[in-house]
Amino acid sequence: MKQNGFFGQWGGAYIPEILHQTFAELTIALRQAQNDPNFWQEYLELMSTYSCRPTPLTFAENLTKHFGGAKIYIKREDLNHTGAHKANNVMGQGLLVKRMGKKRVIAETGAGQHGMATATMAAKFGLECTIYMGEVDVLRQRPNVFWMEKMGATVIPVQDGSKTLKDAINEAFRDWVTNVDSTHYVLGTACGPAPFPEMVSWFQSIIGTEARKQILARHGKLPARVYACVGGGSNAMGIFQGFLYSDEVQLVGVEAGGKGLGSGMHASRLCGHDASPGVAQGYKTMFLQNSDGQMRETHSVAAGLDYVGVSPILSDLAEKGRVRFESATDDEVMTALDLTMRMEGIIPALESTHGFVQAFKEAPELSPDDAIIINQSGRGDKDIFTIAHAFNDPSWKEFIIARAKEYS
Amino acid sequence: MKQNGFFGQWGGAYIPEILHQTFAELTIALRQAQNDPNFWQEYLELMSTYSCRPTPLTFAENLTKHFGGAKIYIKREDLNHTGAHKANNVMGQGLLVKRMGKKRVIAETGAGQHGMATATMAAKFGLECTIYMGEVDVLRQRPNVFWMEKMGATVIPVQDGSKTLKDAINEAFRDWVTNVDSTHYVLGTACGPAPFPEMVSWFQSIIGTEARKQILARHGKLPARVYACVGGGSNAMGIFQGFLYSDEVQLVGVEAGGKGLGSGMHASRLCGHDASPGVAQGYKTMFLQNSDGQMRETHSVAAGLDYVGVSPILSDLAEKGRVRFESATDDEVMTALDLTMRMEGIIPALESTHGFVQAFKEAPELSPDDAIIINQSGRGDKDIFTIAHAFNDPSWKEFIIARAKEYS
C-alpha cells in the first residue's frame, strides 16, 4: 500500500471532513492490531470456536469427472457461521470495535449476508446495531432481514437512488457522520475509504492462508487457477492473498454479467467496457458511471454482486495483470447452480456460483494433474426466494400462495 | 447390545420376512465396517472435507453471564453441511451403501433435515433418491423440500395417518420391501429395527467424541451436565456417548412438551405419563399409544421432534436412570430461541432449542466452576416459515402476501 491508502492509482480516502478524526483513530487501531500478535491469535480463536474455521476444502469428484480436466476443489466459506465469508470480516472488525470501545455498529448490506453477519457479531459483542439495506434488496432477501431483526438489529430499508447496495452505503455514511463518536461503520467488503479495503482484505486473508495449506496437503502442489466471484471484492481478496506472490497460480475474478456485457444490465467493472475510473463512496476505483460521472444502475441476479464499484486493490491487480477478470450471466449462473446441486449436493450462493461458472468453462482446458480452487463464498439457502422464483418452481408458488391466504 | 439387537428389554427387529435377508446383509456390512479401522478413517476424512468437522464448541459468554450459574457451552452441529447433525449419520450410511453396492436410497424425513442430508449424500455418491415426508411436514418445511428436489431427489408427500414422521417411516418401509434388492433405507434417527439404532448412534458418536475432547481442553474437566433434544434420539445419543461411562456427568434428554404434558398435545415419551411400551415401526420402545396399542397423534412446534417413538437405547438408559428426561413446551421454546438469538447471535433449530430451554432452567442452580454443554443439533434457518409465523412478524406476512400476488 502506498501512502494515503492508495494501491497503485486506486483507493485513497475521499471522506467528509467530519470523519477525518475517526478514520485517523481507526487507522491507528488497525495498525496496533496488525502489530500485536495476540490480536490475530484472538481472531483465530474466535473464528475456530464461534465459527467453523478452518473451513474445509472439498474435492468435487463428480464435477471433476464431468468436466474431465483439472481437479476441482471448493473452499467452503458457506460453512461459516451465518453462511458466508462475511463472518470473517465482521468478527475481525468486532474485535477492533471492542478495542476502540465503541458501543454501536452500523453496516450496509446487499445480499443481506453482511447484515446478518454484523447483526450476529453485534449480538455476541453486546453492541447496538443498525443495518442499511436497499429496498430492492430487502425484497430479494427477506429471510435475512427477518433474522437480523430477531437478533436485535434495526434494519432500515433505503429508498434512495437505485435502492441497492451503493445507496445503502451512502446512507450508512450519513448515519456515521451523525453518530461518529459512538459508532463504528462495519463496512462489508474490500471497498470504501482507506483503511477499509486493506482492513477487510486482512481479515479475509484467513481464507487464502487456509486454502494454500490445504491444497498443498491434498494436491501436493499449488493450484493452477483460483476462482472467486467479485462483488466488492472481499472474498476474492481473501482467497487470492494465499497465492498472490506465487506467479504460477492464475487468479480469476468473476463479475456479474447480468443479462450480458453488451446489454447494459450487468455489474462488471473490471471486465467489459462500461466502467471507467472514478471517485465515489470515499475511494477511487473503476465505476459503472456515465460520462458525467453519475453512477449507473447495475443488475445481477445476485444481490451481493450488484454494485457499481469494486475493491481498489482489485483495480490495481487488474491493471497490473495479476488478476484476470471474467463475467458470468444470470442464465449461466442458474445452469451452474443446478449442476452443482445435482452433482455434489452443495448449494452455493448465487454470488458464489459466478465463480463456478467460469471454473466450469476452463476446467476442461486443464490437465488432470492440475487443481483449481473455487471459493464458495456462501450458501444458497438465503436465496431460496430468488432461486425458487428463477427456476419457476410450481409447488413453491403454490406454497407461497397458500401461506399468503392464511395471512390475509 | 444384547443378542438380536436388544438394549435391555428395548429394541429388536420386528420386520416383515421380506426384509430378513436385507437386514442380515446390512448387519454384516455394519460389523465389517466396525471392525475395519480404515472405514472410520474414511468417515472422519469425509466429514472433515465435505462437512465441517470437528464442529466447534462455542462458549456462550453472554448467556452464561445472564443466568449467572454454570458456564454454558454449545456444541455446534448447526455448522455441519446441510445445517444439522443429520449429516453425520447420512454420510456414514452413504459409505456403507457404497460398500454394499446398492444404487438407490430412500429416507423418511420430519423436519426435512434428514431428507436434505440424504438428498445431499445421494447427489454426492451418485445414487437415486426418494424421500418420504408427511404432508403436514411438507407444509411446515417447504424450503427443505425445494432444495431436496433441486438436488435431484423425488420427494413424496405422505397422506396417510397423521401425515407426519411416523407415516413417512411406514411409507419408506413399504418402498423398501418393494425395492429391497436395489435400495438401502437410510433411516434418519436412532430408532427402527436393529441394527439401525446402533448404527445411527455409532455414526453420531462423532459428536460426543469431539465434545469430550473439546470440553476437557477448554474447561479442564468434564461438564456437569449435557443437554440434547430428543426426537428419535440420534443427536442425543451422539453427544451422550462421549460421556456415558463418566457417571459424574448428568445426561439430560429434552422432549417436545408441545402445549404441555397434561394437554395430550405433545411428543414426550420418556417423561410424562402418556407413553407405554409397545412394538411398532420395527422395534420395541416407549410409544405414545392408546390402550389398544394404536398410535396417538403427537404435537410439537418442531417437526423433527414430533414422533411417537424414541430410540430403544434411550428407553433403556432412561429405565436404568443413566439419562434424565425433561420436556419443553412450544412457548418455552420460542422464548429461549429469542433469548439465544439476541444474546449470542446464534439461531438454533426449533428442535435444538428444546435442549436450550432445560439448560436455561438448570444453569442458575450450578456453580460457575461447572460447565454444561447444549447440543445444538441444527440451525434455525430452515424454520423461518414456522418461526416468523410464531413470532407473528408483520413484515414477514406482508412480504409473503406480496410474493403471492406475483404468483396468482
Add this chain to the structure above:
Amino acid sequence: MLLEKKLRARLEKNKILLMTHIVLGYPSMAANRQVIAQMVAGGVDCIEMQIPFSEPMADGPVILKANQDSLAAGTKVADCLAFGAEMTARHDIPFLFMTYYNIIFKYGEEKFFKDCRDAGIVGLIVPDLPPEMGENFFKLATEYQIAPVLIFTPTSTDARMAELDKVAAGFIYCVARRGVTGKQSEFGKDFNTYLARCRAATTLPLAVGFGICNRDDVTAITGLADMAVIGSETIRLVDAHGPEAVEPFIAGLR
C-alpha cells in the same frame, strides 16, 4: 394342529383352496358380517380377519386406508375378538386373525391367545413378528394350539425357509413378490422356481398371496400351491359394488 387338519380335509375336495381377507370394522362390522356370509356362500375355505392397526407397515394403500377408516370409526380390539367369536360360531370354516404385533403385545400375549382360543380362532398371521422376536409368542401358540402362520418370500434363502418351517404351523403363506399387499403379481418362470423351493422347504400346505385378483391368477397357481389368498381385491369389490358382489366373485374364482 387344528388348522392344518381342516385345510387338508378341504383339499380332498378341491385342488386349490381359497382364503379371503377382510379388515374388521371396515366399512363396518355390519358390512363385515354380510361380506363374510357372502364369502362362505361363495365357497371360501378360510378367512383371515385383520384387526386394524394404526401403523400397518406391510400393507399397501387399499388395506392401509381400510385400517385407518376402521380405527377412525372407533373399532376396538375387544370388538374384533367378539366379532371373531360370532363368526366362528356361525360359519363352519377356519377363521384366522391377521394383525401387527403391537396389538397382541399391548393386549397381553397370553390373554390374547386365551381369548382367541375361546373365540374359536385357529390361526394367527403377524407379519412383523419373525420367530427370533417371538419366543414367548410361539410357545403360547403351541400351548393354545393356535397355528402361527409364517411367511416365505422370494428373498428367503433355503436356510431361512427351513428355520421358519420349524416354528410355523397351519400353512405357510408364500408372498408372490416383493412389496406390500394390493398390487398385481406376475406368475412366471421365476415364480414357479420360487414355489418349488417353498414346497421343498416345508410339509405344510402352501398358500399364495399378494395380488391375486381373478380366476386366471387362481388357475396359474393351481397344482403348485394349496391355497390362493385374495386380499385387497375383495375390499375393492365391496367398495365399488357392495357386499352382494362378493359371492359371485368368489364362486367364479375356480
Add this chain to the structure above:
Amino acid sequence: MLLEKKLRARLEKNKILLMTHIVLGYPSMAANRQVIAQMVAGGVDCIEMQIPFSEPMADGPVILKANQDSLAAGTKVADCLAFGAEMTARHDIPFLFMTYYNIIFKYGEEKFFKDCRDAGIVGLIVPDLPPEMGENFFKLATEYQIAPVLIFTPTSTDARMAELDKVAAGFIYCVARRGVTGKQSEFGKDFNTYLARCRAATTLPLAVGFGICNRDDVTAITGLADMAVIGSETIRLVDAHGPEAVEPFIAGLR
C-alpha cells in the same frame, strides 16, 4: 483571492453575511433562475450552486432528493457550467459551485477549473475531497484563482484545523454539528467554544452552515461568525410556496 476580498467588502456593510444554496436543475433551471433572482433581491451575499451527483454522501434527505430529481430530469454537468456563467453575468454577487469530487474528476480537473474561471465562478466546495486527496486540485485552485473552500467540523482537532487552513481559501465552512445537511442545529455553549476554536485557527472569514432556518439562528451566530449558510431550508420553502416566497424569507433573516 477574489472570493475572500469580495466577502470582506460586503462585511463592511453587514455584520453577518448570508450564503444560500440551490441544487441545479431542481426543480428546473428555469426555477433556479427565478429563485436566484429572488435571493439576490432579498439581499443575499453569496450563492453556492450544487452540481447534482448521484451519490451525495454528505447530504441529508432534502438535498439528496433534489439531486436525484434533477438528474432524473436530465441535468448535465455542462448545463450547470453554462448556467453558472449566465448567473455570474447577470448578478453581481460571488457564485460558487458545490459538488462531489467525481464530477470534477470525470470532467477533467484542469478543464473544470478553466471552465469555472471562464464562467466567473469564484469558489468550489467539494465535501469529499480532503487536502490529502487533492494535491493537483489545490494546485490548480491557486493557478486558476478559484477558492477551494474547506470545512471545519466539531470533530476537527486544532492541529487539523491548522492543516486545513494552509490550503483553504475564500472562507472556511464551519459545519455546526455532526451529521448531514438539513437538520436543525443547536447553538449552545459547546457551539460557541467550537466557533472560538475555528476563529483561532484561521484568518479566513467563517461561514456557519447545517440547519440554519430562520432569523433567530442567524442572530445566534452574528458576532461569532461572518456568514450564515442557508441550505435545505430554501429548498423546502420553494417546494412548499414557490420561488416568490424566497425574497421575503431572505430579506427577513437579518
